[in-house]
Amino acid sequence: MKIAIVGATGEVGRMMIRNLVEFEVPVSQLDLYASKRSAGSTLYYMDSAIQVMELTAAAWDKSYDYILFSAGSGIAKAQAPEATKACQLVIDNSSAFRKDEGIPLVVPEINGSLLKGYKGIVANPNCSTIQMVLPLAVLDKLFGLRKVVVSTYQSVSGSGHKGLATLQAQREGSDDLGDYPAVIDLNLIPQIGAWLDDGYCAEEEKMHSETCKILANEKIHVCATTVRVPVMYGHSISVYAEFEQKVVLALAEEKLSQAEAISFSANTFTTPLDLGSSNESHVSRLRHGGDDYSLAFWNVAHNIRLGAATNAVRIMLKHAGYEA
Numbered sequence: 497m498k499i500a501i502v503g504a505t506g507e508v509g510r511m512m513i514r515n516l517v518e519f520e521v522p523v524s525q526l527d528l529y530a531s532k533r534s535a536g537s538t539l540y541y542m543d544s545a546i547q548v549m550e551l552t553a554a555a556w557d558k559s560y561d562y563i564l565f566s567a568g569s570g571i572a573k574a575q576a577p578e579a580t581k582a583c584q585l586v587i588d589n590s591s592a593f594r595k596d597e598g599i600p601l602v603v604p605e606i607n608g609s610l611l612k613g614y615k616g617i618v619a620n621p622n623c624s625t626i627q628m629v630l631p632l633a634v635l636d637k638l639f640g641l642r643k644v645v646v647s648t649y650q651s652v653s654g655s656g657h658k659g660l661a662t663l664q665a666q667r668e669g670s671d672d673l674g675d676y677p678a679v680i681d682l683n684l685i686p687q688i689g690a691w692l693d694d695g696y697c698a699e700e701e702k703m704h705s706e707t708c709k710i711l712a713n714e715k716i717h718v719c720a721t722t723v724r725v726p727v728m729y730g731h732s733i734s735v736y737a738e739f740e741q742k743v744v745l746a747l748a749e750e751k752l753s754q755a756e757a758i759s760f761s762a763n764t765f766t767t768p769l770d771l772g773s774s775n776e777s778h779v780s781r782l783r784h785g786g787d788d789y790s791l792a793f794w795n796v797a798h799n800i801r802l803g804a805a806t807n808a809v810r811i812m813l814k815h816a817g818y819e820a
Contacts, residue, residue, distance in 0.1 A: 497521065497522055497523055497524060497525075497561045497562060497816065498524055498525040498559065498560045498561045498562075498583075499516070499521075499523055499525065499526050499527075499560060499561065499562050499563070499564065499812075500526075500527040500528070500529060500555070500558075500560050500562075500563045500564070500579075500582075500583075501513065501526070501527075501528050501529065501563075501564045501566070502529045502530075502551055502563065502564065502565045502566065502567045502571070502575065502579075503529070503530060503565060503566035503567030503568070503571070503589075504528035504529060504530050504539060504548055504566075505528075505530045505534040505537060505539065505548055506530075506566055506567070506656060506657065507653060507656055507657055507660075507800050508566040508589055508800055508804040508805050508808075509528075509530070509564075509566045509567075509805075510539065511800050511801060511804065511805035511806070512564055512566065512805040512808060512809060513526075513528075513539060513540075513541055514805075515775075515801075515805050515806055515809040516541065516809065517541065517542060518773075519809060519813065521809070521812075521813065521818075523541070525560075526541050526546060527546075527549065527555075527558070527560075528546050528547075528548045528549065529548065529549050529550070529551040529555060530548045530549075530550070530551065530567075531550070531551070531567075532550045534548055535548055535549055535550035536548065551567070551571070551575065553578065555579075555582070556578050556579055556581055556582040557582070558582055559582060559583070560582055560583040561583060561584060561585075561816070562583055562584070562585050562586075562587065562812045562815075562816075563579045563582065563583045563585075563586045563587070564587050564589070564808055564809070564812065565579070565586060565587065565588040565589060565590065566589040566590075566804070566805070566808070567590070568590055569590040569591055569592040571590075572588045572590045572592040572593070573592045576588050576592070576593070576617050577617070580615075580616055580617060584615050584815075585611075585614070585615060585616070585618060585811075585812065585815050586616070586617045586618070587617075587618050587620060587808045587811050587812055588617055588618070588619055588620060589620045589804055589805075589808055591622070591702060592619075593617055593619045594619040594621065594622070594702070594705075594706060594709075595705060595709075596619070599616070599617050599618065599619050600614065600618050600619065601618075601619045601621055601706060601709045601710055602618055602619070602620070602621075602710075602811050603621060603626055603629055603630065603633075603710055603807060604807070604810045604811055604813075604814040605630060605633075605755070605756040605757045605810075606629060606630070606633045606710055606711070607710060607712070608811075608814045611811065611814055611815045614815070618811055618815075620804065620807055620808045620811065621706050621710060621807070622699070622702040622703060622706055622803075623650075623654060623731060623799040623802075623803025623804055624648050624650060624699070624703060624722065624731050624733060624799075624803065625702060625703050625706040625707060625710070626777075626797070626802060626803050626807050627731065627733065627777040627795055627796075627797035627799075627802055627803060628644075628646065628703070628707070628733055628735060628777075628795055629706075629707055629710050629711060630755070630757055630758055630777040631735075631752055631755070631758055631777060631779045631793065631795060632644065632707070632711065632735075632737065633710075633711060634748075634751050634752055634755045634758070635737065635739070635748060635751075635752075635791065636711055636713075637751075638741075638743075638744075638747060638748060638751060639739035639740065639741040639742075639743050639748075640739050640740030640741050641711065641713070641716055641737060641738075641739060641740075642715075642716065642717070642738045642739055642740055643716070643717040643718075643719075643737065643738040644707065644716065644717070644718045644719070644735065644736070644737050644738075645718075645719045645720075645735075645736040645737075646703065646718075646719070646720045646721070646733050646734065646735050646736070647720075647721045647722075647723065647733070647734045648688075648699075648703075648720065648721070648722045648723055648731060648732070648733045648734075649684075649723055649725045649727070649731065649732040649733070649734075650688060650699075650722060650723065650724055650725065650731045650732075650799070651725065651727040651728055651729050651730050651731055651768060651799060652680060652724065652725075652726065652727065652728060653728060653729045653799060653800055654688075654724070654731065654799050654803075655674075655675060655676075655724075658674055658675060659674065659675070659676075659680075660728060661674070662674030662675070662676060662680060663680050663681055663726055663728070666679060666680065666681035667681050676724065680724060680725075680726050681726055682726060683726065684723050684724070684725055684726075685723065685724040686721060686722075686723045687722075687724075688700075688722040688723070688724055689701075689702075689722075696720070697722060699720075699722040700720040700721065700722050703718060703720040703722070704718040704719075704720060727768050728768075729768060729771070729798060729799065729800060730767075730768025730769070730771045730796060730797070730798055730799060731768075731796070731797060731799040731803060732767075732768060732794070732795070732796045733794075733795040733796075734792070734794060734795075735791075735792065735793050735794075735795055736785050736790065736791075736792045737785065737790060737791050737792075738785070738789060738790045739789050739790065739791070740789075741789070742788045742789055743784065743788055743789060743790065743791055745782070745783075745784065745791075748782060748791065749762060749782060752779055752782070757775070757776055757777055757802070758776060758777050758778075758779055759774070759776040759777070759778045759779070760778075760779045760780070760782075761778070761779070761780040762780075762782070764780060765780040765781055765794055766778035766780055766794075766796045767796065768796060770796075771796065771797070771798045773798075773801070774797075774798055774801070774802075775798070775801050775802050775806045776797065776802065777795060777796075777797045777802060778795065778796045778797060779793050779794070779795055780793065780794050780796075781793055781794040
């Protein structure tokens with residue numbers, strides 16, 4: 497496959513390259529693009545050194561099978577529509593196209609059927625949404641999901657390299673807030689993204705709208721509180737869900753244990769430090785949420801892997817007819 501990665505020098509772009517190796521993607525050509533500032537740097541795919549090129553309109557004079565974008569909403573809005581002229585599928589990791597009615601928002605294990613015969617732009621969901629909807633989709637099929645209340649504990653790598661650098665600098669004594677509204681070291685910040693008129697912040701709104709779109713049910717009520725925590729990698733979520741039908745706990749455990757891209761633990765729990773190079777959504781502490789029509793569980797996943805790069809690469813492989 498001929499593949500291009502836009503935003504290749506960032507945290508997610510570099511992980512996309514690693515995923516291509518890990519999933520043994522049959523790559524015949526790999527072009528890497530980034531900003532003018534990063535152009536000229538060298539990244540490695542397998543044993544091959546690849547020089548990063550500056551992203552310009554000339555990039556789309558070439559022909560690719562797939563183009564992966566991880567360069568932010570502004571670049572995506574300007575370049576992704578043009579990039580569709582150069583390939584059959586553009587997979588965008590930003591929020592630029594997630595709400596667009598005609599653009600699929602895809603988690604392959606849930607709604608990968610939307611990719612069949614599709615050409616154009618595909619949106620990669622928000623990191624916390626991806627890991628949460630994987631178990632919710634399983635439970636929805638069993639019992640009919642009605643309402644979700646979540647609190648997230650999101651690592652600083654969700655803010656990119658600058659988030660990691662800010663936390664490290666503060667631990668060394670710096671008082672620079674970086675892009676955060678408050679100190680993050682030894683602290684929690686209950687705001688991710690700009691405030692909206694309804695009192696929610698942008699990250700919370702993403703979880704609201706994206707959950708309903710991916711599960712193809714606008715009647716699901718979602719209430720999210722998103723919190724930035726002083727953890728390097730790995731997002732954690734406390735989930736409470738209500739259902740139309742009475743929940744059979746043993747059946748929920750059985751189906752979660754069998755589901756794709758989910759690692760279910762019945763008698764222990766997973767923390768961000770346990771994740772390593774896992775590409776799965778980890779579910780533990782499954783229990784009734786106060787009555788027989790509800791469930792509560794603990795959900796952890798690697799935000800740069802499953803929450804971004806891995807899901808994007810899996811979209812590509814699903815479209816191409818491969819299994820990750």
